[in-house]
Amino acid sequence: MRIGLGRVCKGVLVSEAEHHLWGVRRYELTDEQWQRLxxxxxxxxxxxxxxxxxxxxxxxxxLWVLRTGAPWADLPERYGPAGxxxxxxxxxxxxxxxxxxxxALQAQAxxxxxLDWDLHFVDASVVRAHQHAAGAxxxxxxxx
Numbered sequence: 001m002r003i004g005l006g007r008v009c010k011g012v013l014v015s016e017a018e019h020h021l022w023g024v025r026r027y028e029l030t031d032e033q034w035q036r037l038x039x040x041x042x043x044x045x046x047x048x049x050x051x052x053x054x055x056x057x058x059x060x061x062x063l064w065v066l067r068t069g070a071p072w073a074d075l076p077e078r079y080g081p082a083g084x085x086x087x088x089x090x091x092x093x094x095x096x097x098x099x100x101x102x103x104a105l106q107a108q109a110x111x112x113x114x115l116d117w118d119l120h121f122v123d124a125s126v127v128r129a130h131q132h133a134a135g136a137x138x139x140x141x142x143x144x
Contacts, residue, residue: 027067028060036108040101053080053088061085 029037034056045051052058061079065072065086072086079085092098109115 025060027064029056029063036105037101040104042097053084058085058088062089065089 037059038055041055044055057079061075062085064070064079065075072082075082075085106115110117
């Protein structure tokens, strides 16, 4: 096995693996994901009015906010104005676009055999339980 020394950038040794990942952002869509998603979105250039900001950049901004949990105002500038990104998110939600995209991607995955409808998960961390369901001991309980 050959171990490369990598590149030296501004006096810092950078491994070949790290150099390969330059330009890849943590919360952004890959080219493959974008190719599946792009046809499901509204036209980039509307029939009238000003052209939209790039859909891919806007969606990457939406993903950044959703994955980090940060407020819209903290959105990095590379994704465009926070008002534009949040407005697009809410407008598309109101129009039902996100539901249609989900259904279309599920249909594509199901047709390709990549979706197992028998496997389901429920995230209980968002399901409110009654205070008595929190594990407190009660009279007559086994072991209690």
